[in-house]
Amino acid sequence: MSISFRATRLWLPAGVAAAIVLFAATGCAGGSSGERSSDEQFPITITAERAGSGAALYATNCASCHGEPGVSRPVLPNTPPHDGSGHTWHHPDRLLFGWVLDRPPLAVTMPAFRGVLDEEEVIAILAYIKSTWPEDIRQFQREGSEQYELQLRESP
Ligand code: HEC
Numbered sequence: 001m002s003i004s005f006r007a008t009r010l011w012l013p014a015g016v017a018a019a020i021v022l023f024a025a026t027g028c029a030g031g032s033s034g035e036r037s038s039d040e041q042f043p044i045t046i047t048a049e050r051a052g053s054g055a056a057l058y059a060t061n062c063a064s065c066h067g068e069p070g071v072s073r074p075v076l077p078n079t080p081p082h083d084g085s086g087h088t089w090h091h092p093d094r095l096l097f098g099w100v101l102d103r104p105p106l107a108v109t110m111p112a113f114r115g116v117l118d119e120e121e122v123i124a125i126l127a128y129i130k131s132t133w134p135e136d137i138r139q140f141q142r143e144g145s146e147q148y149e150l151q152l153r154e155s156p
Pocket of ligand 1: 058063064066076077082086087088100104106110111113
């Protein structure tokens with residue numbers, strides 16, 4: 001008993017250190033290598049900074065139609081809510097990202113945000129939307145996003 005307890009106490013700091021190294025490496029890749037950063041962009045990592053700036057960008061650019069996830073329902077008819085009651089979480093991050101920039105397939109009302117928002121701003125908005133989902137939905141959607149990325153890498 002005491003051995004496993006000790007092992008946990010020893011390993012925890014190592015795990016935390018590994019997570020920090022991993023996070024730092026991802027951050028570096030974003031700044032130095034465009035090719036690598038596009039591979040590592042999805043699934044989107046939710047950070048407090050991204051969710052914070054994403055919330056402000058969402059309020060300015062999206063809430064007028066979609067409402068605030070978890071706070072208010074969509075304002076415009078036929079506009080999906082982004083909270084857990086909607087279907088945003090049925091889609092992988094890479095597709096959501098493209099849809100915000102260039103409109104979802106068959107969109108009627110949803111505007112394109114390419115040229116209005118830059119890529120990191122769209123990522124921040126999606127990080128904010130994801131941060132409002134219940135944990136089980138967030139986990140499910142993250143696994144779907146990972147699966148989607150794997151399929152992209154495996155396809156010729
Ligand atoms: C002018 C109203 C309007 C604005 C502003 C708007 N949307 Fe939409 N959005 C819609 C409508 C309506 C749809 C459903 C497709 C359609 O009919 O165009 C939609 C669909 C979507 C979808 C696909 C459906 C889903 O839930 O997965 C996403 C993602 C989305 N919007 C994200 C955003 C984000 C993020 C912003 C802000 C950057 C935004 N929208 C701003 C009206 C809007």
